[in-house]
Amino acid sequence: MTPNLTRRGFCTAMAGASAALALPVSASSPMPLTARTAKAQIAPPQYAMTDVWSYDGKIPGSILRLPQGGRMTRRLVNELPVPTSIHWHGIRIDNAMDGVAGLTQDAVPSGEIFDYDFTTPDAGTYWYHAHTNSMEQVARGLAGPLIVEEQDPPDVDRDEVILFDDWLLNPETAQFAEPFNHPMMLSHAGHIGNLLGANGTFDPVLPARRHERLRLRLINAANARIFDLRLHGLSGWTVALDGMPLESPEPVDGAITLAPAQRVDLIVDVIADTGEEAGLLHLANDDSWQVLVRMPVTGKAAAHTRAAPVALPPNPRMEVPGLDAAQRLEMTMEGGAMRGIISASYQGRDMGGRELMQNGQFWALAGQVGMTETPFARLNMGETVRLKLINNTVFAHAMHLHGMHFRQVRANGSLGPMRDTILSLPNQPLEIAFVADNPGKWLLHCHMLAHAASGMNTWIEVA
Numbered sequence: 001m002t003p004n005l006t007r008r009g010f011c012t013a014m015a016g017a018s019a020a021l022a023l024p025v026s027a028s029s030p031m032p033l034t035a036r037t038a039k040a041q042i043a044p045p046q047y048a049m050t051d052v053w054s055y056d057g058k059i060p061g062s063i064l065r066l067p068q069g070g071r072m073t074r075r076l077v078n079e080l081p082v083p084t085s086i087h088w089h090g091i092r093i094d095n096a097m098d099g100v101a102g103l104t105q106d107a108v109p110s111g112e113i114f115d116y117d118f119t120t121p122d123a124g125t126y127w128y129h130a131h132t133n134s135m136e137q138v139a140r141g142l143a144g145p146l147i148v149e150e151q152d153p154p155d156v157d158r159d160e161v162i163l164f165d166d167w168l169l170n171p172e173t174a175q176f177a178e179p180f181n182h183p184m185m186l187s188h189a190g191h192i193g194n195l196l197g198a199n200g201t202f203d204p205v206l207p208a209r210r211h212e213r214l215r216l217r218l219i220n221a222a223n224a225r226i227f228d229l230r231l232h233g234l235s236g237w238t239v240a241l242d243g244m245p246l247e248s249p250e251p252v253d254g255a256i257t258l259a260p261a262q263r264v265d266l267i268v269d270v271i272a273d274t275g276e277e278a279g280l281l282h283l284a285n286d287d288s289w290q291v292l293v294r295m296p297v298t299g300k301a302a303a304h305t306r307a308a309p310v311a312l313p314p315n316p317r318m319e320v321p322g323l324d325a326a327q328r329l330e331m332t333m334e335g336g337a338m339r340g341i342i343s344a345s346y347q348g349r350d351m352g353g354r355e356l357m358q359n360g361q362f363w364a365l366a367g368q369v370g371m372t373e374t375p376f377a378r379l380n381m382g383e384t385v386r387l388k389l390i391n392n393t394v395f396a397h398a399m400h401l402h403g404m405h406f407r408q409v410r411a412n413g414s415l416g417p418m419r420d421t422i423l424s425l426p427n428q429p430l431e432i433a434f435v436a437d438n439p440g441k442w443l444l445h446c447h448m449l450a451h452a453a454s455g456m457n458t459w460i461e462v463a
């Protein structure tokens, strides 16, 4: 292919995309979700606006809402200068719609489109984000909330989405610090921002009334930051994790840990007095609790707080039966600063740590660095699998399985809550179990996106 042809193809396609946007959306073409450049006032007002990559010009992308069992149809229109794709995180989705470039679809070239069309079997809090060079694309802003509503939603005064993020900005210019694939980030804790916030701003404010009951849908869209959160002037319960309802609401007592990509649904009552400020605090680097989301309290919603909430209605397919007879798999994580890799296979060849580093690779899963021709495991449709995750690194990893949720098998044999992303800590092996009930090729990776980009990325196949 000659450069000329490439450029002509690009220009024609861009013209086509713009024309499509100018026309009213016909009944047959899905509503566009346009990935494009934009400017956003993420930093305080004395700073410049930040050049971002966005969905429809918004940081984060608009809240997409649909009913449980509903059908989501969206046309990704790629007006970015680079290829992209969208992953619908946590949706037990049709494999062809999972959005993983190189595994479930080709990346959508600049100027082209891709129609996503899937149903949402589970109610809960999910999110969508880029899954092509995600380390950079998510950091630049390509993420938004995806909310699937229960047929019988809980009795609350308001339902609020809080999408946490952190941004690594050059303090002089308020533009993203580059490069995104700096070896220090790849080999350490990941791409950690120097400005924290939520819903696209460093100073998110959510006005509230005394004794108001809110459902808070917390989403961690940060590349690598683990948020430790605490309620202030609020009392509440955790009612769902990673979209999936808990069997019974659990009172929030102490910190809520939200690893990258995880979600927590809370039902909270405002107990601060009128004129005070409630909110969400986070544990800062110096071990102090600092305000992250401010909730100024004005007026009164009710004379008293209400009785404890009831559990959310369960989603389908939440059981993990047959643990005793389950196939057992093991995955050791290795690499990163302070430990390194002795030898691992990268692109079909054994390499030592130094050679891997020269290839920008720092991590291995089960002796493999990054994606392989054959999957980590082939699973039979419907079988139950137990997977032991052994973290031999000195860093935490947020391990995410696409297409299926899992439960932790605790030391005493009991099962933990159902989730799609679990935080693995150094030298604390943990075991997860799931039913391989969704056919296709599913990514299994660290959601510290710099780690995924430098080795912690593999896949399983269910057939």
Ligand SMILES: [Cu+2]
Residues within 6 Å of the ligand: 396, 397, 398, 446, 447, 448, 451, 452, 456
């Ligand atoms: Cu990791």
